[in-house]
Amino acid sequence: MTVTGADGLVRCPWGASTPDYIAYHDEEWGRPVRDDRGLYERLCLEAFQSGLSWLTILRKRPGFRRAFDDFDPAKVAAYGPDDVERLLADAAIVRNHRKIDATIANARATLDLPGGLAALVWKYADPGASAPKTGADVPATTPGSKALTKELKGHGFRHVGPTTVYALMQACGLVDDHLQGCHRRGAY
Numbered sequence: 001m002t003v004t005g006a007d008g009l010v011r012c013p014w015g016a017s018t019p020d021y022i023a024y025h026d027e028e029w030g031r032p033v034r035d036d037r038g039l040y041e042r043l044c045l046e047a048f049q050s051g052l053s054w055l056t057i058l059r060k061r062p063g064f065r066r067a068f069d070d071f072d073p074a075k076v077a078a079y080g081p082d083d084v085e086r087l088l089a090d091a092a093i094v095r096n097h098r099k100i101d102a103t104i105a106n107a108r109a110t111l112d113l114p115g116g117l118a119a120l121v122w123k124y125a126d127p128g129a130s131a132p133k134t135g136a137d138v139p140a141t142t143p144g145s146k147a148l149t150k151e152l153k154g155h156g157f158r159h160v161g162p163t164t165v166y167a168l169m170q171a172c173g174l175v176d177d178h179l180q181g182c183h184r185r186g187a188y
Contacts, residue, residue: 032173041071063092076107102159
Protein backbone atom coordinates (compact mmCIF):
# COMPACT_ATOMS: atom_id res chain seq x y z
CA MET A 1 0.00 0.00 0.00
CA THR A 2 1.14 3.51 -0.74
CA VAL A 3 1.28 6.32 1.80
CA THR A 4 0.49 10.00 1.48
CA GLY A 5 3.30 12.29 2.59
CA ALA A 6 3.01 15.59 4.44
CA ASP A 7 3.37 17.26 1.02
CA GLY A 8 0.24 15.46 -0.23
CA LEU A 9 2.13 13.20 -2.65
CA VAL A 10 1.40 9.48 -2.70
CA ARG A 11 4.56 7.36 -2.45
CA CYS A 12 5.84 3.87 -1.92
CA PRO A 13 6.08 3.47 1.89
CA TRP A 14 9.88 3.23 1.98
CA GLY A 15 10.09 6.44 -0.06
CA ALA A 16 8.30 8.49 2.58
CA SER A 17 10.23 7.52 5.69
CA THR A 18 13.13 10.02 5.77
CA PRO A 19 14.07 13.16 3.83
CA ASP A 20 16.93 11.19 2.21
CA TYR A 21 14.53 8.50 1.02
CA ILE A 22 11.93 11.03 -0.15
CA ALA A 23 14.51 12.75 -2.34
CA TYR A 24 15.90 9.44 -3.65
CA HIS A 25 12.43 8.02 -4.33
CA ASP A 26 11.12 11.14 -6.04
CA GLU A 27 14.19 12.25 -7.98
CA GLU A 28 16.22 9.15 -8.79
CA TRP A 29 14.90 5.64 -8.04
CA GLY A 30 13.41 4.12 -11.16
CA ARG A 31 14.60 6.90 -13.47
CA PRO A 32 16.35 5.37 -16.50
CA VAL A 33 20.15 5.43 -16.32
CA ARG A 34 21.56 4.72 -19.77
CA ASP A 35 25.24 5.62 -19.57
CA ASP A 36 28.08 3.29 -18.61
CA ARG A 37 29.44 5.50 -15.82
CA GLY A 38 26.03 5.92 -14.20
CA LEU A 39 25.27 2.21 -14.38
CA TYR A 40 28.74 1.32 -13.09
CA GLU A 41 28.25 3.66 -10.11
CA ARG A 42 24.83 2.21 -9.29
CA LEU A 43 26.12 -1.35 -9.63
CA CYS A 44 28.98 -0.60 -7.24
CA LEU A 45 26.71 1.11 -4.71
CA GLU A 46 24.22 -1.76 -4.83
CA ALA A 47 27.10 -4.18 -4.16
CA PHE A 48 28.32 -2.08 -1.23
CA GLN A 49 24.77 -2.04 0.14
CA SER A 50 24.60 -5.82 0.37
CA GLY A 51 24.01 -6.60 4.05
CA LEU A 52 23.56 -2.94 4.99
CA SER A 53 20.82 -0.33 4.94
CA TRP A 54 20.41 1.56 1.67
CA LEU A 55 20.16 4.71 3.79
CA THR A 56 23.76 4.13 4.91
CA ILE A 57 24.87 4.02 1.28
CA LEU A 58 22.86 7.11 0.32
CA ARG A 59 24.40 9.09 3.15
CA LYS A 60 27.90 7.91 2.24
CA ARG A 61 27.47 8.43 -1.50
CA PRO A 62 29.40 11.72 -1.60
CA GLY A 63 32.29 9.93 0.13
CA PHE A 64 32.09 7.03 -2.33
CA ARG A 65 32.12 9.43 -5.28
CA ARG A 66 35.17 11.24 -3.94
CA ALA A 67 37.00 8.03 -3.00
CA PHE A 68 36.32 6.32 -6.35
CA ASP A 69 37.02 9.27 -8.67
CA ASP A 70 33.31 9.87 -9.34
CA PHE A 71 33.06 6.24 -10.46
CA ASP A 72 35.01 6.86 -13.65
CA PRO A 73 35.65 3.25 -14.76
CA ALA A 74 38.92 4.15 -16.52
CA LYS A 75 40.33 5.74 -13.37
CA VAL A 76 39.11 3.01 -11.01
CA ALA A 77 40.39 0.26 -13.34
CA ALA A 78 43.90 1.69 -12.89
CA TYR A 79 43.80 1.37 -9.08
CA GLY A 80 46.53 -0.69 -7.47
CA PRO A 81 47.44 -1.89 -3.97
CA ASP A 82 48.11 1.64 -2.65
CA ASP A 83 44.61 2.70 -3.71
CA VAL A 84 43.10 -0.33 -1.96
CA GLU A 85 44.94 0.63 1.25
CA ARG A 86 43.75 4.24 0.87
CA LEU A 87 40.16 3.05 0.45
CA LEU A 88 40.36 0.68 3.42
CA ALA A 89 41.38 3.64 5.58
CA ASP A 90 38.61 5.95 4.31
CA ALA A 91 35.83 6.27 6.92
CA ALA A 92 33.64 8.10 4.39
CA ILE A 93 32.91 4.79 2.61
CA VAL A 94 32.09 1.21 3.57
CA ARG A 95 35.51 -0.32 4.19
CA ASN A 96 35.02 -3.87 2.99
CA HIS A 97 38.04 -5.36 1.23
CA ARG A 98 36.01 -7.77 -0.95
CA LYS A 99 33.63 -5.03 -2.07
CA ILE A 100 36.50 -2.64 -2.81
CA ASP A 101 38.26 -5.34 -4.85
CA ALA A 102 35.00 -6.05 -6.70
CA THR A 103 34.58 -2.34 -7.50
CA ILE A 104 38.02 -2.29 -9.11
CA ALA A 105 37.44 -5.58 -10.95
CA ASN A 106 34.06 -4.33 -12.16
CA ALA A 107 35.64 -1.16 -13.55
CA ARG A 108 38.01 -3.31 -15.58
CA ALA A 109 35.15 -5.54 -16.71
CA THR A 110 33.11 -2.47 -17.69
CA LEU A 111 35.94 -1.23 -19.91
CA ASP A 112 36.33 -4.66 -21.51
CA LEU A 113 32.66 -5.10 -22.43
CA PRO A 114 32.01 -5.16 -26.17
CA GLY A 115 29.37 -2.49 -26.77
CA GLY A 116 29.53 -1.18 -23.21
CA LEU A 117 27.76 -1.79 -19.91
CA ALA A 118 24.60 0.11 -20.85
CA ALA A 119 24.04 -2.00 -23.95
CA LEU A 120 24.42 -5.21 -21.97
CA VAL A 121 22.24 -4.15 -19.02
CA TRP A 122 19.41 -2.64 -21.06
CA LYS A 123 18.91 -5.91 -22.97
CA TYR A 124 17.17 -7.04 -19.77
CA ALA A 125 14.77 -4.13 -19.36
CA ASP A 126 11.20 -5.09 -18.51
CA PRO A 127 9.33 -1.78 -18.23
CA GLY A 128 5.95 -3.41 -18.83
CA ALA A 129 6.04 -5.65 -15.75
CA SER A 130 2.81 -5.55 -13.77
CA ALA A 131 2.52 -2.83 -11.14
CA PRO A 132 2.93 -4.16 -7.63
CA LYS A 133 0.15 -3.28 -5.18
CA THR A 134 2.17 -3.80 -2.01
CA GLY A 135 5.79 -4.22 -1.08
CA ALA A 136 5.10 -7.95 -0.72
CA ASP A 137 4.39 -8.03 -4.48
CA VAL A 138 7.90 -6.82 -5.32
CA PRO A 139 10.26 -9.74 -5.99
CA ALA A 140 13.83 -9.95 -4.70
CA THR A 141 14.95 -11.55 -7.97
CA THR A 142 13.46 -12.26 -11.37
CA PRO A 143 14.41 -14.49 -14.29
CA GLY A 144 15.80 -11.31 -15.92
CA SER A 145 18.00 -10.46 -12.94
CA LYS A 146 19.27 -14.04 -12.84
CA ALA A 147 20.10 -13.99 -16.56
CA LEU A 148 21.80 -10.59 -16.30
CA THR A 149 23.79 -11.80 -13.29
CA LYS A 150 24.99 -14.81 -15.27
CA GLU A 151 26.03 -12.62 -18.19
CA LEU A 152 27.80 -10.08 -15.97
CA LYS A 153 29.72 -12.83 -14.18
CA GLY A 154 30.64 -14.30 -17.56
CA HIS A 155 32.32 -10.98 -18.36
CA GLY A 156 34.28 -10.96 -15.09
CA PHE A 157 31.99 -8.89 -12.87
CA ARG A 158 32.08 -9.72 -9.16
CA HIS A 159 29.74 -9.29 -6.21
CA VAL A 160 26.75 -9.25 -8.56
CA GLY A 161 24.19 -11.75 -7.33
CA PRO A 162 20.62 -11.75 -8.67
CA THR A 163 19.26 -9.74 -5.71
CA THR A 164 21.91 -7.04 -6.14
CA VAL A 165 21.30 -7.01 -9.88
CA TYR A 166 17.54 -6.75 -9.41
CA ALA A 167 18.08 -3.77 -7.09
CA LEU A 168 20.16 -2.22 -9.90
CA MET A 169 17.35 -2.89 -12.37
CA GLN A 170 14.84 -1.18 -10.07
CA ALA A 171 17.09 1.79 -9.32
CA CYS A 172 18.03 2.37 -12.96
CA GLY A 173 14.57 2.11 -14.50
CA LEU A 174 14.86 -1.28 -16.19
CA VAL A 175 11.74 -2.24 -14.24
CA ASP A 176 9.14 0.01 -12.64
CA ASP A 177 8.52 -1.24 -9.12
CA HIS A 178 6.84 1.90 -7.84
CA LEU A 179 3.61 0.68 -6.30
CA GLN A 180 0.21 1.23 -7.91
CA GLY A 181 -0.93 4.72 -6.97
CA CYS A 182 2.58 6.07 -6.33
CA HIS A 183 3.05 9.45 -8.00
CA ARG A 184 6.26 8.18 -9.65
CA ARG A 185 4.69 5.00 -11.12
CA GLY A 186 5.00 5.19 -14.91
CA ALA A 187 6.63 8.63 -14.74
CA TYR A 188 9.59 7.62 -16.86
